Amino acid sequence: MSPAARRAVDGPRPSQLWKPVLALALAVLLGMTGYTSWAYWQDTAEVRTGSFTAGGLDLQLDTGGAVGLGTEYPKTSIAADDLLPGETLAHSLTVHNVSSAAATYGATVQRGSTWGYDGSSITFRLFAGSPDTSDTSYPRQQTCSGSPLGAQTFVPASATSVIGTPRALAPGGSEALCVLVGLDAASADVNQGAQGTLTLVLTATQAVG
Amino acid sequence: MAAAVAVAVLLLGLLLTPGRTWALFSDTATVSTGSFSGTLASPATLTCQTEGSGVRIGWATPTNRQFRVRVLGSTGTQVYATTTTDNSILLTPSLLSAVLGARYTIEVRTIAGTAWQSPQASSRSFGVALLGLWLVC
Numbered sequence: 325m326s327p328a329a330r331r332a333v334d335g336p337r338p339s340q341l342w343k344p345v346l347a348l349a350l351a352v353l354l355g356m357t358g359y360t361s362w363a364y365w366q367d368t369a370e371v372r373t374g375s376f377t378a379g380g381l382d383l384q385l386d387t388g389g390a391v392g393l394g395t396e397y398p399k400t401s402i403a404a405d406d407l408l409p410g411e412t413l414a415h416s417l418t419v420h421n422v423s424s425a426a427a428t429y430g431a432t433v434q435r436g437s438t439w440g441y442d443g444s445s446i447t448f449r450l451f452a453g454s455p456d457t458s459d460t461s462y463p464r465q466q467t468c469s470g471s472p473l474g475a476q477t478f479v480p481a482s483a484t485s486v487i488g489t490p491r492a493l494a495p496g497g498s499e500a501l502c503v504l505v506g507l508d509a510a511s512a513d514v515n516q517g518a519q520g521t522l523t524l525v526l527t528a529t530q531a532v533g
Numbered sequence: 534m535a536a537a538v539a540v541a542v543l544l545l546g547l548l549l550t551p552g553r554t555w556a557l558f559s560d561t562a563t564v565s566t567g568s569f570s571g572t573l574a575s576p577a578t579l580t581c582q583t584e585g586s587g588v589r590i591g592w593a594t595p596t597n598r599q600f601r602v603r604v605l606g607s608t609g610t611q612v613y614a615t616t617t618t619d620n621s622i623l624l625t626p627s628l629l630s631a632v633l634g635a636r637y638t639i640e641v642r643t644i645a646g647t648a649w650q651s652p653q654a655s656s657r658s659f660g661v662a663l664l665g666l667w668l669v670c
Binding site for chain 1: 563572573648
């Protein structure tokens with residue numbers, strides 16, 4: 325047998341086979357990944373939660389006063405007939421934080437819808453304490469226990485703060501206030517027979533931290 | 534040195550970290566008060582009765598107030614302010630007026646503070662004569 329015939333019988337040598345084998349393997353792999361479709365089973369689980377209700381910050385006054393947001397509390401017992409120069413009258417007011425969040429609150433005062441006094445007559449001061457109303461004879465000079473929350477001021481035409489530093493109220497907490505209203509001793513004679521109401525606005529804000 | 538640099542970097546990081554913004558719930562409660570009225574009532578009708586060698590002028594209302602008493606006579610006017618909450622004043626005519634005879638008019642006003650006085654004054658007159666033996670309201 326000639327050498328050429330012997331080479332044909334023996335076939336290609338192993339070192340020459342790797343190229344076709346690799347090509348075949350690549351083709352098989354591409355065929356499997358590109359053209360095979362898979363069926364997947366699946367399931368969906370739905371969770372329905374309870375209701376998420378937003379909490380509210382509610383500052384209430386006395387017993388059942390100013391319930392709800394932005395409400396008004398007519399407290400007609402804060403009043404005086406026959407008020408004379410040099411007299412001061414003390415009245416109680418309790419604030420409650422009925423929410424579950426801590427809060428701080430401040431207050432402003434201004435003349436109410438009825439006002440007949442001049443600007444240097446009716447005085448106002450707020451205390452953290454309780455009223456002493458034992459003095460009922462002329463001139464009535466009632467007082468408040470506790471510490472003043474701000475300086476005494478003539479009741480202004482526009483809202484003016486009467487609490488120097490906001491007061492903290494724990495969740496469910498309350499604080500007793502004393503409202504001291506007076507008629508200045510130097511009030512002019514033209515104020516005789518005048519009438520006036522006050523508007524006291526307490527604003528609570530949720531405390532953070 | 535390395536520790537100081539680390540602390541400085543940490544502080545710088547804290548400074549550059551944007552602060553959190555919290556939405557805060559709030560509530561406003563408005564208190565509307567009753568009325569504060571300033572009035573000064575005038576004294577009620579004056580009473581007059583002799584008491585010793587003088588005359589006591591009295592009034593029933595208002596109580597717990599301070600009063601200014603003006604005595605108007607032929608020789609002039611005298612003013613007395615009650616320093617207490619008395620509701621009467623004893624006036625004793627002078628010896629001269631008792632000898633010569635005189636007639637007095639008493640006016641009483643309620644006063645308060647430094648400026649207030651009642652809009653109306655109550656008045657009463659009395660006379661004296663015969664060395665004070667004759668006193669009549």
